[in-house]
Amino acid sequence: MAGNEALRLVARELELLEGIGGLLHWDQQTQMPVRGGPLRGEQLGLLSRLAHERLTSTRFADALAEAEAVGGATEAERAGLRNLRKAYDRAVLVDPALVSRLAEAEATGFDAWLGARKNEDVAAFLPQLDELLGLLRAKAAQLDNTRAPYDVLVDIHDPGTSAASLRALFGRLVPEIHRLVEAVRGRPHPAGVEGTFPIERQMALCREVAAAIGYDFDRGRIDLAVHPFAVGLGPGDVRITTRYDASTLLPGLGGVIHEVGHALYEQGLPWDLAGTGVSEASSTGVHESQSRFWENTIGRSLPFYRWLAPKVREAFPGVDVDAERLFGAANRIEPSLIRVEADEVTYNLHIAIRVEIEIALLHGELPLSELEGAWNDRYAELLGIRPPRPSQGVLQDVHWASGAFAYFPSYTLGNLYAAGLGAQLWADIPDLWERVEAGDFAPILGWLRSRVHERGSIDRGEATIRRVVGERDLVDDLLGHVWGRHGALYGVTR
Amino acid sequence: MAGNEALRLVARELELLEGIGGLLHWDQQTQMPVRGGPLRGEQLGLLSRLAHERLTSTRFADALAEAEAVGGATEAERAGLRNLRKAYDRAVLVDPALVSRLAEAEATGFDAWLGARKNEDVAAFLPQLDELLGLLRAKAAQLDNTRAPYDVLVDIHDPGTSAASLRALFGRLVPEIHRLVEAVRGRPHPAGVEGTFPIERQMALCREVAAAIGYDFDRGRIDLAVHPFAVGLGPGDVRITTRYDASTLLPGLGGVIHEVGHALYEQGLPWDLAGTGVSEASSTGVHESQSRFWENTIGRSLPFYRWLAPKVREAFPGVDVDAERLFGAANRIEPSLIRVEADEVTYNLHIAIRVEIEIALLHGELPLSELEGAWNDRYAELLGIRPPRPSQGVLQDVHWASGAFAYFPSYTLGNLYAAGLGAQLWADIPDLWERVEAGDFAPILGWLRSRVHERGSIDRGEATIRRVVGERDLVDDLLGHVWGRHGALYGVTR
Numbered sequence: 001m002a003g004n005e006a007l008r009l010v011a012r013e014l015e016l017l018e019g020i021g022g023l024l025h026w027d028q029q030t031q032m033p034v035r036g037g038p039l040r041g042e043q044l045g046l047l048s049r050l051a052h053e054r055l056t057s058t059r060f061a062d063a064l065a066e067a068e069a070v071g072g073a074t075e076a077e078r079a080g081l082r083n084l085r086k087a088y089d090r091a092v093l094v095d096p097a098l099v100s101r102l103a104e105a106e107a108t109g110f111d112a113w114l115g116a117r118k119n120e121d122v123a124a125f126l127p128q129l130d131e132l133l134g135l136l137r138a139k140a141a142q143l144d145n146t147r148a149p150y151d152v153l154v155d156i157h158d159p160g161t162s163a164a165s166l167r168a169l170f171g172r173l174v175p176e177i178h179r180l181v182e183a184v185r186g187r188p189h190p191a192g193v194e195g196t197f198p199i200e201r202q203m204a205l206c207r208e209v210a211a212a213i214g215y216d217f218d219r220g221r222i223d224l225a226v227h228p229f230a231v232g233l234g235p236g237d238v239r240i241t242t243r244y245d246a247s248t249l250l251p252g253l254g255g256v257i258h259e260v261g262h263a264l265y266e267q268g269l270p271w272d273l274a275g276t277g278v279s280e281a282s283s284t285g286v287h288e289s290q291s292r293f294w295e296n297t298i299g300r301s302l303p304f305y306r307w308l309a310p311k312v313r314e315a316f317p318g319v320d321v322d323a324e325r326l327f328g329a330a331n332r333i334e335p336s337l338i339r340v341e342a343d344e345v346t347y348n349l350h351i352a353i354r355v356e357i358e359i360a361l362l363h364g365e366l367p368l369s370e371l372e373g374a375w376n377d378r379y380a381e382l383l384g385i386r387p388p389r390p391s392q393g394v395l396q397d398v399h400w401a402s403g404a405f406a407y408f409p410s411y412t413l414g415n416l417y418a419a420g421l422g423a424q425l426w427a428d429i430p431d432l433w434e435r436v437e438a439g440d441f442a443p444i445l446g447w448l449r450s451r452v453h454e455r456g457s458i459d460r461g462e463a464t465i466r467r468v469v470g471e472r473d474l475v476d477d478l479l480g481h482v483w484g485r486h487g488a489l490y491g492v493t494r
Numbered sequence: 495m496a497g498n499e500a501l502r503l504v505a506r507e508l509e510l511l512e513g514i515g516g517l518l519h520w521d522q523q524t525q526m527p528v529r530g531g532p533l534r535g536e537q538l539g540l541l542s543r544l545a546h547e548r549l550t551s552t553r554f555a556d557a558l559a560e561a562e563a564v565g566g567a568t569e570a571e572r573a574g575l576r577n578l579r580k581a582y583d584r585a586v587l588v589d590p591a592l593v594s595r596l597a598e599a600e601a602t603g604f605d606a607w608l609g610a611r612k613n614e615d616v617a618a619f620l621p622q623l624d625e626l627l628g629l630l631r632a633k634a635a636q637l638d639n640t641r642a643p644y645d646v647l648v649d650i651h652d653p654g655t656s657a658a659s660l661r662a663l664f665g666r667l668v669p670e671i672h673r674l675v676e677a678v679r680g681r682p683h684p685a686g687v688e689g690t691f692p693i694e695r696q697m698a699l700c701r702e703v704a705a706a707i708g709y710d711f712d713r714g715r716i717d718l719a720v721h722p723f724a725v726g727l728g729p730g731d732v733r734i735t736t737r738y739d740a741s742t743l744l745p746g747l748g749g750v751i752h753e754v755g756h757a758l759y760e761q762g763l764p765w766d767l768a769g770t771g772v773s774e775a776s777s778t779g780v781h782e783s784q785s786r787f788w789e790n791t792i793g794r795s796l797p798f799y800r801w802l803a804p805k806v807r808e809a810f811p812g813v814d815v816d817a818e819r820l821f822g823a824a825n826r827i828e829p830s831l832i833r834v835e836a837d838e839v840t841y842n843l844h845i846a847i848r849v850e851i852e853i854a855l856l857h858g859e860l861p862l863s864e865l866e867g868a869w870n871d872r873y874a875e876l877l878g879i880r881p882p883r884p885s886q887g888v889l890q891d892v893h894w895a896s897g898a899f900a901y902f903p904s905y906t907l908g909n910l911y912a913a914g915l916g917a918q919l920w921a922d923i924p925d926l927w928e929r930v931e932a933g934d935f936a937p938i939l940g941w942l943r944s945r946v947h948e949r950g951s952i953d954r955g956e957a958t959i960r961r962v963v964g965e966r967d968l969v970d971d972l973l974g975h976v977w978g979r980h981g982a983l984y985g986v987t988r
Contacts, residue, residue, distance in 0.1 A: 013540055016536055016537050016540045017540070019533065019537060020514065020518070020540075020541075023517070023518065023521060023537075024514070024517065027517060027521065031715065032731065033711070033713050033714050033715055033730065033731055033733075034712045035710075035712045035713045035730040035731075036713070036727075036730045036731035037730070038729070038730060039513070039727060039728040039729055039730045039731050040731075042510055042728075043510050043513060043514050043517075046507055046510045046511070046514075050544060216529075217527070218527055218528050219527050219529045220527050221525065221527055233530075233533060233537075234533040234536075234537075235532075235533055236527065236529040236530045236531070236532060236533045237527055237529075237530035237533050237534075239527075
């Protein structure tokens with residue numbers, strides 16, 4: 001068997017194992033009996049071991065080396081070899097004992113975080129956090145001891161990003177966002193959408209919206225879950241979950257559109273190239289750009305609500321609502337303590353605070369004893385509110401507790417990429433907003449499919465976006481977007 | 495690591511892989527998007543390969559040999575080593591090329607069967623059946639060329655059974671069952687239960703029954719599926735599926751109780767011995783005994799319906815029903831052409847015909863050109879009706895088309911074991927039927943748990959039952975049961 005064929009077999013097996021793990025996670029969140037947890041843990045542990053065995057096998061290494069010796073004949077083949085090489089190197093460079101210790105520390109960290117959050121006791125969580133940071137620094141050093149730990153770790157999720165690039169990015173973005181937040185402070189908010197929204201009807205409406213946007217229900221399904229997510233098992237099976245609250249409409253709807261954005265990306269990946277190392281998402285940030293683009297750029301626009309408003313009135317006859325009211329309610333700027341409840345604008349400040357702090361923690365520039373104070377001070381400075389308790393402050397997110405350092409940047413990267421894509425899309429499809437108002441989303445999806453989705457991970461991270469938008473200033477695009485939309489709504493100008 | 499520990503690790507991995515496969519099958523039948531099939535096929539194929547790799551690995555072989563050299567300290571340990579050795583030998587004795595050809599022939603056979611059944615064309619299916627039979631004979635010869643093919647294959651599902659033992663068994667059973675069927679022929683049937691049974695209410699009633707019998711919903715769930723089944727993923731997760739028809743009550747209810755019987759067995763297996771080779775079911779026939787016992791022995795008894803009738807009246811207020819009427823309707827004897835719709839009595843004749851024929855086919859004693867005629871003749875002789883078309887005759891079941899020869903005996907073995915267990919249970923718990931009438935099923939489940947479920951596969955097949963019931967004559971028990979219940983209902987005596 002030629003190197004490429006042998007390589008494709010193992011690489012495909014790795015993808016399949018990941019998809020099976022995805023199904024097990026989905027089932028755990030949506031279907032599994034309450035006492036199925038320990039068994040599920042065993043099953044997922046086995047799948048990880050099997051994937052690691054496969055990835056570090058001589059069979060894989062030999063096939064990869066043989067394929068590299070021949071070289072890729074096309075851009076996609078060369079990119080696939082590069083991606084597979086990176087995956088192999090990452091798997092073999094880290095000492096298996098460290099991988100085990102990290103997995104244990106993540107599990108312990110998660111439990112400690114749950115307890116500390118419940119008891120509002122940051123100090124109780126710090127020893128576990130300290131251990132996790134130590135292990136992550138060790139992992140980063142084993143991967144590449146010539147670079148700073150944060151740069152090594154962030155490269156896993158968002159290739160091409162570094163502590164320095166993020167500091168520069170947020171250094172420009174934060175003052176401008178802060179200026180917008182301050183400009184609207186004290187001004188009257190747009191009216192909200194009041195009413196009762198029976199969950200069955202919300203579900204029906206959201207399914208209609210998902211289908212209109214382009215989500216293929218023959219290759220997916222929507223279920224209820226405590227934590228909304230999207231999971232791509234592979235071609236033909238990309239599922240999303242969501243949650244609804246009968247007292248409010250927009251959060252559930254926004255959640256569905258967000259997850260549909262992720263799912264459209266997964267449904268549009270180049271599955272004909274499965275097993276060649278490029279049929280997966282380009283990066284976490286690019287994934288997030290797809291969800292944010294549909295949720296915010298399209299899904300919170302006035303033309304979108306012009307299309308949606310009659311459907312909302314039909315679904316909820318007693319509710320007094322029109323497009324303008326939906327638009328206003330969805331685009332309020334209200335500084336708050338909880339990231340997952342934040343509006344589109346202040347969301348980036350929540351991320352900025354986390355990125356600043358996690359870089360400092362990982363690089364030993366912020367002692368753990370000062371973590372809570374640093375967090376609270378930055379919230380006071382940037383958002384004008386100080387967390388009264390840790391559960392509403394530094395203990396609110398699960399990420400650090402489960403070892404997910406250097407993951408937060410992807411949220412704001414996603415917003416920036418989405419803004420760039422939106423600006424470019426507007427240039428490419430001049431009647432974009434007329435289309436949206438008419439509920440004709442096919443040109444948008446087609447544009448994203450050919451430019452982003454079908455490229456898979458031929459490019460990684462920002463390079464995927466740059467290929468589409470060129471040298472645009474993404475910070476400018478995002479600021480233009482929020483000042484244009486939110487500033488106008490509040491009657492303030494940049 | 496000691497041999498036993500190393501062995502337990504791999505053996506547990508094999509169990510986990512099987513459980514993951516079970517989840518994938520369950521999801522395919524209940525949740526999977528319509529276009530998810532090809533991916534699911536890839537995933538299941540990989541799991542098979544991984545399990546086969548594991549089972550035939552030197553790691554497993556060495557650990558097994560080391561553990562055998564030390565020997566088992568307990569009955570369970572010795573039984574576990576025996577079971578794992580058998581699994582290993584089975585995996586390594588069969589040529590992998592034959593395994594692949596068989597898998598292909600099963601897939602082709604299935605497709606050919608679908609087409610032939612649709613076109614009512616037996617001849618179109620015979621070439622594939624011929625190929626399958628040839629491959630199965632080859633597999634049997636590779637496993638053990640000192641025994642007849644059928645004996646080798648039936649041992650996989652029902653250890654301790656052989657063509658000769660089955661011929662002897664059915665030789666006694668068939669004339670007696672046939673005599674009962676003839677005795678009631680022409681006599682008036684008990685009244686049926688007429689009405690409309692909204693599916694939501696059937697589901698609620700069935701859930702109540704399942705819980706009352708002892709099905710633990712914290713470690714399981716019930717879903718709708720086209721083909722009812724039970725699947726045990728491992729401790730903490732044993733799921734069942736079922737289907738309902740709003741025009742009739744008893745088939746849906748019986749189906750749920752049947753699957754709950756399987757599930758109670760899986761939920762009661764000795765999970766503390768996971769990874770030692772004995773925490774699985776004893777045999778297919780013993781599994782079937784658990785479903786049949788609950789479905790028929792308990793679930794079609796008059797005391798059971800005395801407990802159930804008020805619940806049925808409450809769930810379906812318009813339906814004229816009492817315990818006697820439910821009992822009569824559930825125990826009609828009506829010779830019919832379709833196995834899966836057969837009553838408890840004639841069911842065994844359907845199985846007898848299949849077992850006779852599959853032994854003759856596998857041993858080359860029946861030319862394929864005579865298959866359809868032999869089938870139709872036997873239906874005319876034993877059931878008094880002749881299939882008008884193949885879809886209602888020899889092409890009705892999927893088993894042979896998918897290579898499942900020597901599987902049919904387990905259905906009647908299950909009935910025989912259930913009858914023996916029932917007779918013994920009655921001797922051990924004299925107030926059994928008063929308990930059932932009071933809806934107190936815990937003593938029955940407790941009795942089965944300690945005697946059958948918790949023994950797992952320490953004994954295999956009939957030995958599991960014999961340990962509980964001793965040297966009882968199981969054919970006599972089954973005949974006593976059906977003559978006692980159905981004969982009485984029709985006013986005929988043995």
